[in-house]
Amino acid sequence: MGEVMHPVLDVQRVRKIYGQGETEVQALRGVSLTVERGDYVAIMGSSGSGKSTLMNILGCLDIPTTGKYLLDGVDVSRLNDRQLALVRNRRIGFVFQAFNLIARTSALANVELPLAYAGVKAAERRRRANLALAMVGLAERADHEPNQLSGGQQQRVAVARALVTAPALVLADEPTGNLDTQSTNDVLAVFDRLSASGRTIVLITHEPDVAERARRLIRLVDGRIVQDERLK
Ligand code: ADP
Ligand code: MG
Numbered sequence: 001m002g003e004v005m006h007p008v009l010d011v012q013r014v015r016k017i018y019g020q021g022e023t024e025v026q027a028l029r030g031v032s033l034t035v036e037r038g039d040y041v042a043i044m045g046s047s048g049s050g051k052s053t054l055m056n057i058l059g060c061l062d063i064p065t066t067g068k069y070l071l072d073g074v075d076v077s078r079l080n081d082r083q084l085a086l087v088r089n090r091r092i093g094f095v096f097q098a099f100n101l102i103a104r105t106s107a108l109a110n111v112e113l114p115l116a117y118a119g120v121k122a123a124e125r126r127r128r129a130n131l132a133l134a135m136v137g138l139a140e141r142a143d144h145e146p147n148q149l150s151g152g153q154q155q156r157v158a159v160a161r162a163l164v165t166a167p168a169l170v171l172a173d174e175p176t177g178n179l180d181t182q183s184t185n186d187v188l189a190v191f192d193r194l195s196a197s198g199r200t201i202v203l204i205t206h207e208p209d210v211a212e213r214a215r216r217l218i219r220l221v222d223g224r225i226v227q228d229e230r231l232k
Contacts, residue, residue, distance in 0.1 A: 006073040008168050008200045009035040009058060014067035016053050016223075027053040029223040030067070037168075040195040041202045042211035045220030051204050052173070054220065058202060059092055059171050060084045072168040089117055093162030095172035099154045101146040107133060107157045108142040114165050132160035136190050152183025159190050163199065170194065172203045176210055188213050 016028040027050045035041055045051050056062040057069055060076050069076055072091055079087065088094075093114075101110050111129040120128070133139050136156040146154050155175060162170050172191075176184040192213065195201055205211050212231065219227035 006070065007034040007036050008039075008072055009033065009202070010068075010070040010073075011058075012068040012070075014054075014057060014064040014069060016050070016057065016062075017065045027223055028057075028064070031220075031223070031225055033218065033225065033228065035200060035202065037200055038195075038198045039200055040191070040213075040215040041218060042214035042216070043202065043204045043218045043220060044206070044208075044211050049220040050223040051220055053223075055171065055173050055202075055204055058169070059094060060087050089114060090165060091168045093165060093167040093170045095155070095158050095162045095170065095175045097174040097177040099146070099151075099158045099178075101154055101157055101161075103147065104145055106143045106145055107138060107149065107160075110146070110157055111161045111164050114161060118165060128164055129160070132164040133157070135163065135193070136160045137186075150183060151179050152186045155179060155183065155187050156190055159187065159194075163194065168200060170199055170201045172201065174204055174206065176205065176207065184210070 011031055011033045014028055014031045015026065018025045018027055031054060043051055043054065057064055060071065063077055071087065076084065076087060108129050111132050112125040115125040115128060130139065130142060133142050136159050138153060138156055138160065141149060141153060149157065176187055179187060188210065191201060203214060211217055215230065215232050217227065217229045217231055218225055
């Protein structure tokens with residue numbers, strides 16, 4: 001990719017309006033933010049504040065009503081559905097609250113999946129998936145299936161799957177929402193390591209002690225950013 005001068009995320013005056021007339025909802029009311037490479041950002045806000053709407057736009061699952069969004073320098077509003085799917089596969093690693101691993105399929109095969117979609121050959125897939133599993137501390141569990149792993153381990157497999165394509169952005173939506181304290185700590189330790197190794201992470205959470213682990217905290221109220229604070 002060469003020398004990169006642009007931010008990973010560049011959100012410019014983004015508005016999102018659902019419905020029209022009497023049922024119109026302004027979910028985002030002019031959100032602007034940039035995230036530089038290597039930053040680790042937590043987004044907090046109460047229910048209905050627009051977090052999922054913003055996540056969907058950042059993740060190229062939806063487009064703004066007005067305003068502009070550049071991901072890794074690419075104006076995604078100009079892309080068609082097929083191109084958006086490619087951007088999601090190549091540039092973004094998703095982590096969801098519900099893990100979303102494929103049942104009766106080894107951890108290794110789960111992690112290899114995004115590489116298979118990207119057309120990477122089998123031997124190279126295996127090599128990269130093993131590296132990603134080692135990164136989350138699960139090298140020894142590569143042939144375990146999801147139901148043979150704890151919740152925290154499953155989420156770490158999901159994190160390995162998210163980072164195996166070397167995405168510009170790791171996007172996590174309540175990744176610790178289904179986990180106990182110990183597993184939450186294990187997963188957050190992985191995010192700490194990813195952050196230390198230079199990954200760009202955006203994490204949505206309700207939990208203040210999870211948000212505290214990030215380098216930067218953004219708070220949404222009623223579709224607007226009301227706080228954007230550097231933590232470390
Ligand atoms: P959060 O994730 O912070 O709970 P959301 O982004 O889901 O907030 O929702 C923000 C606002 O937009 C809420 O008022 C919600 O009811 C509304 N909203 C979200 N998605 C839709 C949709 N698909 N159609 C209509 N309204 C929606
Ligand atoms: Mg939500």
